[in-house]
Amino acid sequence: MTETPADPIFSELRPHLVRLAYRMLGSVADAEDIVQEAWLRWLASDHASVRAPMAFLRTIVTRLCLNELKSARRQRETYVGPWLPEPIFDPQDDDAADDVTLPLMMALERLSPLERAAFLLHDVFGMDFEEVASAIGREAAACRKLASRARAHIVDARPRFAIGKEQGLKFAAAFFTASRTGDMAALRAMLSEEVVAYADGGGKVPASRQPLIGLDAVMRRHEQMARLFLVQPSQLIRYALIDGLPGFLTIEGGDVVQTTALQIEQEKVVAIYCTRNPDKLRHIASATAH
Template identity: 80%
Template sequence: MSEAPSDPIFSELRPRLVRLAYRMLGSVADAEDVVQETWLRWLATDRSSVREPAAFLRTVVTRLCLNELKSARRRRESYVGSWLPEPIFDPEDGDAGDDITMPLMLALERLSPLERAAFLLHDVFGMNFDEISSAIGREAAACRKLASRARAHVAEARPRFAVGREQGLKLAAAFFTASRTGDMASLQALLSEDVVVYADGGGKVATSQRPHIGLSATMRLHEQLARIFRAQPSQLIHYAVIDGLPGFVTIEGDNVVQTTALQIEQDKVVTIYCTRNPDKLQHVIGAMTH
């Protein structure tokens, strides 16, 4: 981002604009591109005519994202295997700025672009419906209905029993140790009966193309993986909160960087999200090399 240091308004708003674009698109790279284009449009704008820069910039980002979603959805229709959002790390102070988690990101994928925009702008970023009306080009009453419909769709994806950061990372560490050492008894004790495993390799690296559903299928998978881990040990990079979920970053034996995020309810892992697609991990790899 070739942002001018003499523009404090955009500098201050940029993190929230990136977060909005990422929540809309599920892609770090696409979000950065959208915010870069927003910056260029901001440079070409007569600032004296803009009464509320934050509302103006959110509107630009939203409209660019709505355009991008049309092509993004076409790309995802031909995606190989499970599609997961690009992983992002929550700040260590625990303040991610919103409560959107990986399950909610996936729930948002099932909404129409306008429903997604109305929900995020109102429920997550606190815009009123008059602002949203201007941003997405619909009447305020229609925006209210879009947000309400979206809210009903995503309600089931909200965590019913949220786990604290410290406890979540403690369970992530226990999961890592059990899965990598082949301690199947300890691993099984961490998993719920209806646990599901999603792995996103995008057809670029080896991974299961279909989810593993249920405790039996998940245990069979990890018994197979344990043999691989014994021959090719994982290298733990660090534990982290990934899209609101506790997890960890590893370099696996096949020299693939992987993020693993765990959805935990009542101290049991209910969903495992593994991202291995190197195209989605460039920002992770970049951070590891600095």
């Protein structure tokens, strides 16, 4: 197929569009599908009449995501156990263009689709409210209200105590070592009294059906797992920033790919996010195979 002048434009904007779709949907696969559909619509459009390709494509992606969210919400109502967004990590973590971390991604799930869109487009992607209004088909004043309501719902999910990448990954390495070698005293010292642990198995692999709340509950589970690690050690793939949080990728039980992300505040782990659902880890499993 002969390349057209429109191809380089879309190729340049594609990473931004994928990031927008992922933030909207919490799914890498769905984000890729949305952007592919946007590409097909871009090919069919009259490029000569498009004065601002970025705004044009953002609008397409946003509206496709809003349609997808309606069906995704129905699916999540019947989801088995805690739902976590599909984890993403990137060797170029320092190039991340926003501060939407995993806790904030979870908080976005509490918003209506329009609130989520208004908040992300304005607060994260820097669009003015006139642009947001055009993208989601509402008046600018209504978009201001949507974004304001969104901020009120997610205020506690924004990072309050930022931790540097290097320090965070060192903490993740210490957590991995303590949890996998059975050093429960060292592990306990890293955890907040109010720590919460989430495990997303999606009903496909073993995982807690409810979050573990509090230090004692989390420690009991890690004591159980430490005995299992003696029989079948956890295989470390790499340390990484996972949706903005320090953590690590492992293979558990011989064949289960898992990501573990740690929310750290004031040198204590306040939340642990383990994603084990194989449907959410295909992109990571394929990356680790190369």
